[in-house]
Amino acid sequence: MSTIAMAGLAAALGFLLGAATTRPALRRLRRELAAAVQQAHHDPLTGLPNRTGATRLFIRFAEAGRSLTVTLIDLNDFKAVNDTYGHDAGDALLVAAADRLSHTAAHHGGVAARLAGDEFLLLLPADDHDHLHPPAAALVALTPPITVTGADGTRATLTPHASAGVTYFNGLDGTLAGHLRQADIALYHAKQRRDHIANYHPGMHMPPPIQRRRRLRDHQAHRTVTRRQVQS
Structure with missing residues (x-):
């Protein structure tokens, strides 16, 4: 609306x-x-907060001075699931992933959100000793197999895997949009790693062509959300 x-x-x-x-x-x-x-x-498919809802939650954490790990999670090979089994199967995978991420986030005292497509966000209280432990636990929680039904009625068992880019919010400085840019850079590097997780540091960079594609993707996702709200 x-x-x-x-x-x-x-x-x-x-x-x-x-x-x-x-x-x-x-x-x-x-x-x-x-x-x-x-x-x-909120996202209509999964019931998780959407980008707008996540921004409001981030602001609440910031107003309380809470330090956070901001984690961007992307399902690996999700497009192949849609192409092979159809969008209903893809939606079932997204709903299962959302449920698992939400439970993991709640266990660590945080929240999960769905930003767009197969991209999720975790806002978790920061661990002073190990920023990567809770996000790594979220990746493990995603992996139990899930059975989906394809467009032709056939059933398939999938084992979800994901990559995670992590950055740190000190409770004082910065916006969610700025931290998402950092987490996105870390996510790019995570996809090149065997453990599929990376923590952002200022020396990290993303190739300009990929930056342009991701800015276009984010712009299109924002327009889609806005259009749905207007139509509602």
């Missing part, structure tokens, strides 16, 4: 609060407003 539509609902709620209105109508409008806010901040 668009920001304008949400503002309209909020205005209508305010009007009803000040007018003589039946309680059932007021309760219905409250439910509609709550549903609109939920839709604007």
Whole structure:
């Protein structure tokens, strides 16, 4: 739902609060407003916070002065799953991955979000001794096999694997967008490693052509989210 539509609902709620209105109508409008806010901040497929919701959560952590590990997770070979078994199978894999990442994040006192496609985000309280341990645990938690049904009705068992780029937020400086750029650079390096995880440091770089492709991907993902909210 668009920001304008949400503002309209909020205005209508305010009007009803000040007018003589039946309680059932007021309760219905409250439910509609709550549903609109939920839709604007959550991914409809997995139920996880989306990029907008993740940004709000990051701001809350920052306002509390909480240091975090910001981890970008990308499922390996996800396109091949869609191409081989169809989008329903791909969606089933995404839902399973979201559930596993959410449980792992909660276990470590953090949250998981889905940013776009097969890209997930973990915001986890920072471990002063080992920033990579919780993200590495999340990668392990993804690996139990999952059975999916292909477009032709055949069933297949898949073993999910992923890569993770990790960066550190000190609780004071920076935005989620800036830390996501760092985590994305680390993710690029993680995909070149056997253990599929990398911690960002200032000497890391990403080839310019890949940077351009990823900026285009992020721009398209933002437009898609905005279009869906407007259509809703």
